[in-house]
Amino acid sequence: MKKLAVLVTTSPYSNLSVTALDYIETALKSNIELVGVFFYQDGVMHASKNIQIASDEFQAIQHWQRLHHTYNLPLHLCITAAEKRGISDEHNDSIHAIFTVSGLGELVELTTKADRMVQL
Amino acid sequence: MTTLHIVRQSAFNTNDYAQCLQVLGDNDVIVFIDDGCYNLHHHLTNNLIDNLNNNLSKSNVSAINIKLKVIAQHANARAIKINEAVVSKIEMTDLVSLTFENDRVITWQ
């Protein structure tokens, strides 16, 4: 089975995350093993509980939740990049439960595990 | 050994696409997604196609036999016409397949 990992560096209020989600879901449906998604730079904003997007606009978080629950998709968060943007797992936990608090070591791990690591 | 180049930005706005063209190798694949679709209107793409057709290595393109593709849905949404004689329409499933058919991926964003 082919193994894919994805590095997400674009924020949930950029329309680019629609493409990242579409790409990942298409891969999952194509029977490709997603070893994990790593969120870095503005990509970490996806994990914020405090983001509210108007109900008639694209809700990236709902799709991450769906993919996480349907496919057991690991979602790793660079905690330093997150804390820099006001997202923290300490007091007033502001991280959606589907995300795993990680470090860049996890990015190394995903890169070595995957046949392809794609930045989106 | 080939590279899949995913081009996400308009060359009217950034140099990403121009930089991509600098590192092309023979038989590489370029896929335009998101605002990269606008590059179908950019002279860099016309130049590239001319060079590929003439099999010349003038301008900054020395590679030959580059395949140009665009995600149809992304181009259609932007009312970008696709000249299928030179650029092939693909779907997201094709992009996923291309990820593994080529040896590596560079995202130009």
Place this chain on the structure above:
Amino acid sequence: MAIDFKGIKIDTDKQGYLLDYTQWQSDLAQIIADQDGFTLTTEHWEIINFVRQFYLTYNTSPAIRALTKAMKAEFGEDKANSRYLFRLFPDGPAKQATKYAGLPKPKRCL
């Protein structure tokens, strides 16, 4: 959080790391270490000085492997290894030596 040092208030974070590394002086190291109930020996000082110098030169605190590599030339193989460093600093040399050297808390993601 703050340390009162010779009448000057030195701000720290809640784990005791200085907020401004330029306020550090060598007399402060043991005071910071006291908060952890930790006594600094000559061997600790070698590492603390080395880590601080590394930071001042490269604007980053070294990861453990880079630290041992950098130490090789100055200290030789006996000391330039992670076993030696962890024996000196049981909480981890990256976390502990940087703290007593007055350097910023290492990033959580590293």
Place this chain on the structure above:
Amino acid sequence: MSDHALKTLAILNSKAPYSDSAGKDSVDIALVFGSFEQPVSLFFQGDGVWQLVQGQDGSAIAVKDYLKTFSAFEFYDIEDIYVCQNSLEQRNLPATFHIEAVQVLNQRDFAERLTSHHTIFRF
């Protein structure tokens, strides 16, 4: 162990150093891969070449000068550093840098070296 076979990483730097954190974010990744003994090469293209210019001082504009960290690359086994000759010429920059061991490559060699890596990140 095929799962953990060494996969070479190239980081392609395309942004000037000070206006955003891309250059710093890129160095952080390079240092971590180096710490985990994963081969990593650095490439500088386009405005990325400004990161190598001598005599810069981020502190003058209150930016943490992460460029100083480049001098520590040897301790992280980061030894393969390449810059695009075209990009230097376009900016009228000399091939002198604030770190040693930078290799200037013409377009073809730059492309070939870059695409000899398994994974490529671009910042």
